[in-house]
Amino acid sequence: MSTIDKAAGGVGNFADDTVGASKIVNGFARKIFPDHWSFMLGEITLYSFVILLFTGTFLTFFYEPSAAHTVYNGDYAPLAGQGVSEAYASSLRISFDVRGGLIMRQVHHWAALIFVAATVVHMIRVFFTGAFRKPREINWVIGLVLALLAVFEGFTGYSLPDDLLSGTGIRIAQAIILSVPVVGSYISFFLFGGEYPGEDFIPRFFTIHILLLPAVMLGLIVVHLALVVIHKHTQYPGPGRTEDNVVGFPLFPVYMAKAGGFFFIVFGVIALIAGLVQINPIWAYGPYDPSPVTAGSQPDWYMGWLDGAVRITPGWWEFTLFGFTFSMNIFIPTTALILFVMAAGALYPWIEQAATGDRREHHLLDRPRNAPTRTGLGVMALTFYVLLWISGGNDVIAHMVGLSINDITRFMRVAVFVLPALAFVVTKRICLGLQRKDREKALHGRETGRIVRLPHGEFIEVHAPLSEAERWVLVQHDANRPMDVEDRLDAGNPNSLYGKVQRRLSRFYFEDRVEPVTPAELAAAHHGHDTEIESQEHASIEEKQGDAAIATSQKYHG
Amino acid sequence: MSEIERADEAHGQGSTALAKSGSGVPERFENPGLPPHRHRMGDVDPQAAKRAERQVAFMLLLSVLGSIGIIVSIIGIEYNGGWDRISTSTRAIGLCMFVSLFMLGVGAVHWAKTLMPDDERIDYRHRQRGTTAEREQAVAILKEGSAEAGLGRRPLIRNTLIGALALFPLPAVFFFRDTGPLPGNSLSVTMWEEGTYLVKDPTGGRIRAADLTYGTVVHVMPEGIDELEEPLNEKAKSAVLLMRLDEDLLTPKSAEWGVDGTVAYSKICTHMGCPVALYEQQTHHLLCPCHQSTFDVTQDCKVIFGPANRPLPQLPIRVDAEGYLQASSGFHEAVGPSFWERG
Ligand code: HEM
Numbered sequence: 001m002s003t004i005d006k007a008a009g010g011v012g013n014f015a016d017d018t019v020g021a022s023k024i025v026n027g028f029a030r031k032i033f034p035d036h037w038s039f040m041l042g043e044i045t046l047y048s049f050v051i052l053l054f055t056g057t058f059l060t061f062f063y064e065p066s067a068a069h070t071v072y073n074g075d076y077a078p079l080a081g082q083g084v085s086e087a088y089a090s091s092l093r094i095s096f097d098v099r100g101g102l103i104m105r106q107v108h109h110w111a112a113l114i115f116v117a118a119t120v121v122h123m124i125r126v127f128f129t130g131a132f133r134k135p136r137e138i139n140w141v142i143g144l145v146l147a148l149l150a151v152f153e154g155f156t157g158y159s160l161p162d163d164l165l166s167g168t169g170i171r172i173a174q175a176i177i178l179s180v181p182v183v184g185s186y187i188s189f190f191l192f193g194g195e196y197p198g199e200d201f202i203p204r205f206f207t208i209h210i211l212l213l214p215a216v217m218l219g220l221i222v223v224h225l226a227l228v229v230i231h232k233h234t235q236y237p238g239p240g241r242t243e244d245n246v247v248g249f250p251l252f253p254v255y256m257a258k259a260g261g262f263f264f265i266v267f268g269v270i271a272l273i274a275g276l277v278q279i280n281p282i283w284a285y286g287p288y289d290p291s292p293v294t295a296g297s298q299p300d301w302y303m304g305w306l307d308g309a310v311r312i313t314p315g316w317w318e319f320t321l322f323g324f325t326f327s328m329n330i331f332i333p334t335t336a337l338i339l340f341v342m343a344a345g346a347l348y349p350w351i352e353q354a355a356t357g358d359r360r361e362h363h364l365l366d367r368p369r370n371a372p373t374r375t376g377l378g379v380m381a382l383t384f385y386v387l388l389w390i391s392g393g394n395d396v397i398a399h400m401v402g403l404s405i406n407d408i409t410r411f412m413r414v415a416v417f418v419l420p421a422l423a424f425v426v427t428k429r430i431c432l433g434l435q436r437k438d439r440e441k442a443l444h445g446r447e448t449g450r451i452v453r454l455p456h457g458e459f460i461e462v463h464a465p466l467s468e469a470e471r472w473v474l475v476q477h478d479a480n481r482p483m484d485v486e487d488r489l490d491a492g493n494p495n496s497l498y499g500k501v502q503r504r505l506s507r508f509y510f511e512d513r514v515e516p517v518t519p520a521e522l523a524a525a526h527h528g529h530d531t532e533i534e535s536q537e538h539a540s541i542e543e544k545q546g547d548a549a550i551a552t553s554q555k556y557h558g
Numbered sequence: 559m560s561e562i563e564r565a566d567e568a569h570g571q572g573s574t575a576l577a578k579s580g581s582g583v584p585e586r587f588e589n590p591g592l593p594p595h596r597h598r599m600g601d602v603d604p605q606a607a608k609r610a611e612r613q614v615a616f617m618l619l620l621s622v623l624g625s626i627g628i629i630v631s632i633i634g635i636e637y638n639g640g641w642d643r644i645s646t647s648t649r650a651i652g653l654c655m656f657v658s659l660f661m662l663g664v665g666a667v668h669w670a671k672t673l674m675p676d677d678e679r680i681d682y683r684h685r686q687r688g689t690t691a692e693r694e695q696a697v698a699i700l701k702e703g704s705a706e707a708g709l710g711r712r713p714l715i716r717n718t719l720i721g722a723l724a725l726f727p728l729p730a731v732f733f734f735r736d737t738g739p740l741p742g743n744s745l746s747v748t749m750w751e752e753g754t755y756l757v758k759d760p761t762g763g764r765i766r767a768a769d770l771t772y773g774t775v776v777h778v779m780p781e782g783i784d785e786l787e788e789p790l791n792e793k794a795k796s797a798v799l800l801m802r803l804d805e806d807l808l809t810p811k812s813a814e815w816g817v818d819g820t821v822a823y824s825k826i827c828t829h830m831g832c833p834v835a836l837y838e839q840q841t842h843h844l845l846c847p848c849h850q851s852t853f854d855v856t857q858d859c860k861v862i863f864g865p866a867n868r869p870l871p872q873l874p875i876r877v878d879a880e881g882y883l884q885a886s887s888g889f890h891e892a893v894g895p896s897f898w899e900r901g
């Protein structure tokens with residue numbers, strides 16, 4: 001036995017004696033994880049969170065969470081002798097006097113931006129592939145809560161350096177709080193320890209930023225990951241992949257090397273960006289003061305959509321009634337919008353379950369085209385989001401394209417409702433089109449781009465046959481159909497309100513659909529054409545069969 | 559065999575139930591099973607494997623160099639003494655961190671991809687939901703337990719328990735009572751009152767009405783604001799803009815509250831409280847940089863565009879015996895963003 005083996009044996013023996021390590025190794029070391037680039041999005045989220053914990057802890061060693069007045073006498077000449085807060089002075093000290101301080105601040109800020117971005121893109125992946133379906137509904141909700149907390153965490157962090165931009169952000173946050181009916185002024189006074197801005201918000205935001213939110217998020221992340229292990233990761237459909245297995249690489253050693261390596265890749269790339277690209281140069285903004293101008297100030301990107309919503313809401317939404325002010329021009333595009341988005345997102349898995357009547361577990365992901373209505377709704381939501389975000393830069397855009405801000409704002413007021421609806425319709429059409437193409441391909445093979453001339457003069461394209469494995473990807477999915485009354489065995493009385501809503505929903509989701517090719521259809525398509533050359537005429541046959549498939553109503557329960 | 563099997567052994571293990579229709583043609587296609595494993599270069603060619611090994615080692619070596627580079631950059635580059643040094647140090651540390659971390663990561667991934675087994679394995683799933691027997695057993699246990707607790711038989715305990723549990727978190731809210739004072743009327747009042755002098759922000763001198771030319775705009779604070787204990791709180795409410803226009807352009811009320819066409823309006827946006835500070839001389843419009851609310855000074859600062867709803871409140875001003883501007887009263891309404899009790 002080599003010394004290394006002996007040492008490892010000793011450590012292993014101790015670990016087993018004390019914590020039962022052998023059982024842990026037996027249970028986890030060879031767990032299988034499927035491989036796909038889109039599964040790395042969640043990893044980026046996790047790793048940037050870890051990076052935030054590292055760099056944030058470093059920052060706490062030098063940052064002074066205090067609004068107390070001091071005179072800046074550090075290394076940055078233009079501000080020398082100016083009265084500033086301790087928080088601002090210490091943030092400057094981190095940047096100018098602490099070795100490696102600036103890069104730590106910049107890694108922290110870039111990691112924050114990437115963290116929120118990765119969270120959102122990860123959520124988009126989960127949505128479009130249907131990974132939120134049973135049994136993962138709870139993890140979807142946990143993810144949503146994490147996304148919201150990430151935004152709050154980013155906002156409180158942005159406020160800490162107490163520079164002019166962070167102060168502007170807080171001013172707006174305070175106005176959002178004031179607009180809450182009935183209790184707004186009280187919440188504002190309790191949060192800020194009195195009048196805005198006061199001196200309490202810095203130490204309070206600090207505790208929220210470095211203790212409260214990170215602790216809650218860490219707890220939720222642990223549960224999130226534990227559920228991933230318990231459920232086992234979803235996988236994309238493909239030959240050999242079923243609802244009952246998971247195909248991939250074992251945790252130890254392959255996945256550990258890949259995922260562990262990926263952590264360092266993410267960290268390295270963030271360090272590179274942070275080393276080369278400046279972010280939040282607080283010295284250039286100056287200390288916070290509520291009265292100077294802050295033209296062209298933009299919040300961090302994840303706040304942009306709310307800023308946009310606020311910008312395009314007309315002022316007359318505010319009114320007074322019974323001697324009280326209803327600031328709906330602020331409350332609706334901020335607090336109410338966030339609550340609506342969270343509620344709609346959190347309920348979505350159950351909305352879709354109501355439409356499908358499907359209570360089965362799903363471990364095979366959907367190809368987005370195979371769920372046209374869901375994909376359409378997702379693109380609709382994204383369009384809405386992007387339009388709000390664009391509205392948040394209406395001044396910048398006006399400047400760039402040479403239109404008046406007023407025209408752009410008026411256009412956006414209409415566009416945020418019309419374009420998402422349009423995006424829904426178009427996306428759904430595209431999905432159905434792609435599904436038809438899949439049918440075509442499954443029935444007649446792959447287009448080769450090779451044109452041949454038949455003896456009687458007709459030109460046709462040569463189609464190459466698909467392998468069984470290639471075809472499987474195109475035909476493996478279930479076809480959902482609108483529910484009939486008698487299908488709703490699980491939901492009690494079909495004439496109840498819920499029953500009616502459920503049937504409506506189901507029709508909305510599955511009225512328009514293209515079903516996967518069945519073996520019978522494939523046999524019929526090949527009937528009399530056992531050559532590998534398939535000609536255009538088959539389109540018509542396929543069309544008829546397609547109609548037949550769509551017309552038959554089949555009973556379908558979960 | 560353990561739960562994990564070699565993919566090849568499970569090869570051909572097809573999809574779930576296949577309903578056969580009468581004709582013998584299945585209704586659904588059958589899962590063709592995992593395709594056979596294709597070997598990589600390194601799996602069959604020892605030379606290729608050796609090459610991959612050297613590549614991994616090279617990447618890890620680069621990472622070592624990067625780590626040393628970080629230390630050298632921190633210790634070796636003088637940090638204090640100007641932006642150039644800081645910027646050089648930051649770039650050097652960033653680049654070395656990149657080499658150190660990225661190469662370590664890429665090395666590990668390359669190792670996994672080229673040299674560790676790349677044949678896919680299979681793990682089996684179990685339904686989250688218990689079997690019928692398991693579920694029945696669980697229900698039976700719960701029933702037995704609650705029978706032992708006797709909650710059903712003792713409604714008095716059940717109801718008081720619900721009450722106690724519902725109420726115990728409530729006091730927590732009251733612990734927050736001293737996080738701040740009650741708002742009172744502080745959202746509605748500022749330090750402006752009759753006789754408060756207008757002073758320039760930030761230089762602080764009083765303003766003589768006669769010195770203002772047409773088209774000027776002056777940023778103004780109430781005199782004495784810097785002596786306050788928390789001047790920022792007052793600045794967030796009391797900031798004022800002073801503009802001089804041709805008196806005929808103003809509304810009668812606006813002109814009356816001003817001095818010879820010089821008028822003072824709150825600088826705090828009635829939307830969300832940003833300082834409204836972009837004044838267009840030709841149109842006499844005030845623009846808020848935050849969400850572009852636009853106020854027309856010739857219409858008593860009415861909102862003519864954007865998400866704000868209320869005009870900027872006007873501060874009535876007059877001149878003292880020596881011609882200096884002072885407030886002839888405080889604001890007649892609350893300044894800044896709306897709030898519930900504002901009315
Ligand atoms: C998990 C998500 C987190 C996000 C999104 C986030 C975001 C931010 C942002 C945007 C800033 C402003 C940075 C700047 O430009 O100076 C900031 C500052 C700060 N963060 Fe975080 N942060 C997170 C976690 C943490 C953690 C876990 C800690 C400590 C344990 C921490 C400690 C700090 C400190 C001390 C500052 C002030 C630094 C300065 O002003 O220079 N953060 N954070």
Ligand code: FES
Pocket residue numbers: 827828829830831832846847848849850851864865866
């Ligand atoms: S704060 Fe002035 S427009 Fe919003």
